[in-house]
Amino acid sequence: MFKKIAIVGVGLIGGSIGLSLSNKLTDVKITGIDLDKENLRLALELGAVSETTVSLEEGVRAAELVILAAPVAQSVILLERMLPYLSAGTVITDVGSTKMEITARAAALLPGDIYFVGGHPMAGSEISGVLGADSHLFENAYYLLTINEDTDVAALSKVKYMVSLLGARTVELAPEEHDQSVAVISHLPHLVAYTLVNTLAALPGWESILPLAAGGFKDTTRIAMSNAVMWRDIFLSNREKVLQVLADFNMQLALFKEAVEKSDDKKIMGLIQEAAKVRAAVPAKSKGYFPALYEIVVTIPDRPGMIADVTGYLGELDINISDIEILRVREGHEGTIRLAFIDEFRQEAALRTLQEQGFLVRKR
Numbered sequence: 001m002f003k004k005i006a007i008v009g010v011g012l013i014g015g016s017i018g019l020s021l022s023n024k025l026t027d028v029k030i031t032g033i034d035l036d037k038e039n040l041r042l043a044l045e046l047g048a049v050s051e052t053t054v055s056l057e058e059g060v061r062a063a064e065l066v067i068l069a070a071p072v073a074q075s076v077i078l079l080e081r082m083l084p085y086l087s088a089g090t091v092i093t094d095v096g097s098t099k100m101e102i103t104a105r106a107a108a109l110l111p112g113d114i115y116f117v118g119g120h121p122m123a124g125s126e127i128s129g130v131l132g133a134d135s136h137l138f139e140n141a142y143y144l145l146t147i148n149e150d151t152d153v154a155a156l157s158k159v160k161y162m163v164s165l166l167g168a169r170t171v172e173l174a175p176e177e178h179d180q181s182v183a184v185i186s187h188l189p190h191l192v193a194y195t196l197v198n199t200l201a202a203l204p205g206w207e208s209i210l211p212l213a214a215g216g217f218k219d220t221t222r223i224a225m226s227n228a229v230m231w232r233d234i235f236l237s238n239r240e241k242v243l244q245v246l247a248d249f250n251m252q253l254a255l256f257k258e259a260v261e262k263s264d265d266k267k268i269m270g271l272i273q274e275a276a277k278v279r280a281a282v283p284a285k286s287k288g289y290f291p292a293l294y295e296i297v298v299t300i301p302d303r304p305g306m307i308a309d310v311t312g313y314l315g316e317l318d319i320n321i322s323d324i325e326i327l328r329v330r331e332g333h334e335g336t337i338r339l340a341f342i343d344e345f346r347q348e349a350a351l352r353t354l355q356e357q358g359f360l361v362r363k364r
């Protein structure tokens, strides 16, 4: 389908796409374009791209698919700048965390023979740059594609093909629905994480408090280490929706504050229990829109090599694990891991095998 794919911005996401596509499309030229020469050198060395250039003009020329993977404000500018160099029939997609702004710009700028389909992989991390890239990053992840009545069907299926190569699962939705959803599920949590850390840092003597941080602080603030340029761009690009969910958040915070002020024990219990109920319903990875993965939870002693033992027993029987997650570890005691399989047959076989080996196992 493609002879040349151009990736503009070969950082964490562009690099991860490049690594995954390079593994699968061995006879396709994958050109990495970036302002940062060192990043390009590393991308080539890691095998994320097959050639590099700092020139947008040179890089996108003759590409049938262009993937914009720079921070969102840059991607909007790059979309416009590259148009004169594209051939008829080129499909442009992006990976940006906001979709209304770029889809509106594409609709306004693109000639009839160049196509745009917005994309957003719902996987990533707080790490930036190609050194953090991972060819497996998108496996089993949702990959949101934005569509409207003008979306070209052939262009959409090319982008879906690219996403299928990454091992991700597409969900199609309108740009506004996308921005509304990610405002609450992704943008607000990042904003809150930055604010939690800043709340601590504004206290005198915070340096001596910080080492006391238990799981709660760590769990809720990992994403406060995320890239500043990327997140500045996201908040500004999705300004209206972010402000809406911030208003909702302030209202919820005020409810809690009032309940504490009034020492209203029932209200406090209610707020906590309601949150816990909803949080417990957060789908495990790869559940939700798609057929459920078949999962088991295994309790294992906290000893070196135990996870290798578990995966080894299943490997011997050729039971492929689709997903693995460490849920909890109690230092020196035991831990629990979640294993997922593609069907009930494998789930049953894994359950039986591990029980026979003496592990405490339950279905999930």
Ligand SMILES: NC(=O)C1=CN([C@@H]2O[C@H](COP(=O)(O)OP(=O)(O)OC[C@H]3O[C@@H](n4cnc5c(N)ncnc54)[C@H](O)[C@@H]3O)[C@@H](O)[C@H]2O)C=CC1
Residues within 6 Å of the ligand: 008, 009, 010, 011, 012, 013, 014, 033, 034, 035, 036, 039, 069, 070, 071, 072, 074, 075, 078, 095, 096, 097, 098, 120, 121, 122, 123, 124, 125, 126, 127, 128, 129, 130, 227, 230, 234
């Ligand atoms: N980091 C994450 O977890 C996720 C990020 N995204 C989106 O992916 C995009 C890229 O994010 P990351 O890969 O994390 O960032 P990154 O900082 O790792 O990579 C961005 C790359 O773009 C390059 N770049 C910046 N301006 C450029 C320009 N004008 N021309 C060419 N290259 C340019 C940078 O040099 C850098 O190598 C962003 O739009 C972000 O919203 C989407 C999903 C997850």
Ligand SMILES: O=C(O)C(=O)Cc1ccc(O)cc1
Residues within 6 Å of the ligand: 096, 097, 121, 122, 123, 124, 125, 126, 186, 223
């Ligand atoms: O690190 C994390 O947990 C993330 O939330 C990664 C992430 C960042 C931005 C996105 O648009 C999508 C995913």
